[in-house]
Amino acid sequence: MTTTPISILLVDDQPERAAMVGEQLTAAGYKLLAQLSSAEGLLFQVERHRPDIVLIDIESPDRDILESLSVINQHNPTPVAMFSARGGAEFITSAVEAGVSAYMAEGLSAERVAPAIEIAMAQFRSYQHLRQSLQRTQQQLDERKIIERAKGLLMARKNISEQAAHQTLRTLAMNSNSTMRNVAEQIVAHLQTPTK
Template sequence: MRVLLIDGEPDRAAAVKAGLEAAGFTVVATAPEAVDLTRLVRDSAADIIVCDLDDPGRDALESMRALNRDEPRPVVVFAERGDPAQIEAAIEAGVAAYVVEGLAPARVRPVLEVAIRRFRAHQALRAQLEQAQATLAERTIIERAKGMLMQRRRLSEEEAYRLLRRWAMDRSRRLVDVAHDFLHEI
């Protein structure tokens, strides 16, 4: 796994880098602060972001939110303090793991592995939600088209659906596309 390390203290960053590499990770880049993470991830092609921060600020959290939106990657924050509101803000920004009381070398690998699994599970749920929303939108279009056919041609629901299906088969198009075109023609 390719790691982007965020740490504002050079000596600590060197120690964390050594710990990550000892745990089997490759540190591809180091940055002093968590700003413009999307660019840093694109430039470094990092698979995971490890932030060793004393106190993640609003700018860092906003950068994590932008990263989660534009280039989703697992983000792990090791922080010295664990204010509940700050942890909640980090989770909302897309942080996969927020570990309080800093980075201990023995915990690095298990924490990163859990964060990666949690991130993947979240991404899968996100994809399922997007698919369900798309399916619902398609069904809504088909239902509207059926309703218009029923009203304008005095058809039953089944007859309207069969007519839409026939139009779709005749044109070798998806049912939702034919329904969409029909709604825009009226």
């Protein structure tokens, strides 16, 4: 069984180093999709190539690259490993908030590539799992809130018990082949609309 090599988009502001790193990546079995000399066009290139990971080796990353990474993280989440001599807790925090999965405070080297890729991808998977779990929990909470609101409105308007209101929602959902949430949203919209 052959495994598909990890595909990489490399951003390096030093052409000679980028060429050397590109060769090292290819020799190590990675698939180099593209090399960029700056963050300009990074969003487009990530969208175009859909890499497994983005490696960034820039001497002095700036706000522009962090903004690009933030947009990527929102619209096309991708693991990112950043290598930079620029340190400082504030910058590293900003980088992580922008979507950097692994931050190495020294430049990219052959011996650091594989561990950095593994760390970045593991961190990314862990973060995505937490993010999805949080989204599911938030959706469930939102659903419960709207159902509870609909039950409260039914109880007040129809002068019925909570159990009867819940049964009414269930029956309406089954009869309309819909979810309780959808029925609850319709009830809330209808019963909260002021009558003339």
